[in-house]
Amino acid sequence: MLVSSHLEKIDRFEAAMASLDPLEDFELWFWSAMVSGTNAVNAALHLARITPAEHAFPSQPGVYYVPDEKGHRPVLKELGDVLHVGRPPIKAPVSQDIQRMMHAMEKIEAFRDPCTRGDMQISAQIVQECQGAYSECMQLLRKQLEENQT
């Protein structure tokens, strides 16, 4: 996807997070942070010219929907937006900042299945850990956006 579209999605996910209570609405608050953070990683990878900023949207690793005359169709494609950090893995070397973003997202992702699909007890500490990792990821994206403008 294009960087501008990733940024628009981040805005909408952050608006959702602001409408939700992190503890009471944990599942959707968490899911918004996770997908928003993934958009940030994808935008950073585009800015670093590691993955292409284009109209191609992943449905699973290696399969992307691309525009055609009838709308969109799935095609096989190796490089593009990641669905989650590690899906698919980025084989090219990445900067330390992007590595830190990916590491922050891995911290968030660790809570995905236990907390949204399983019955792990949600706590203020889990919220705090996710919020901290999310803030770090976004701060690093802002840094890269600024660097890209200069």
Added chain:
Amino acid sequence: MSPDQHREKALKIERSLAKLAPHLVEIRIEAAMLAGTHWLNAALHHLGANKPESDVMHTYMLTVNEFRRLSAADAALVAMLAEIEDLRPLHVRGDVPGGQDAADQACALLGRIRQMAENLAISANARLQ
């Protein structure tokens, strides 16, 4: 998870979904997917198709054999969840116009999934009494 745990989780996600503005299309589609998956799992446990320790995560991650087996248990429920999941590449991970209509469609499908899953639960509980 047990059917009751899935039901509780699905209803909790739906309560959160109700707090979201219509233009927040990505998370509304994701919410429909997450809650719909819990309803499908509750229904599959009630139908005896899956044990509580065996949950579906996404229909597209099932093997073809498993997809067919669960569709034999309840084809409509599996198909409706798959329909929500199919909205994700273009409207959650893509920027294709029509996101709000897609989110409305996902929420309508979720309502139908909930209704069918609740009906199955009522039938299953009646059989136990």
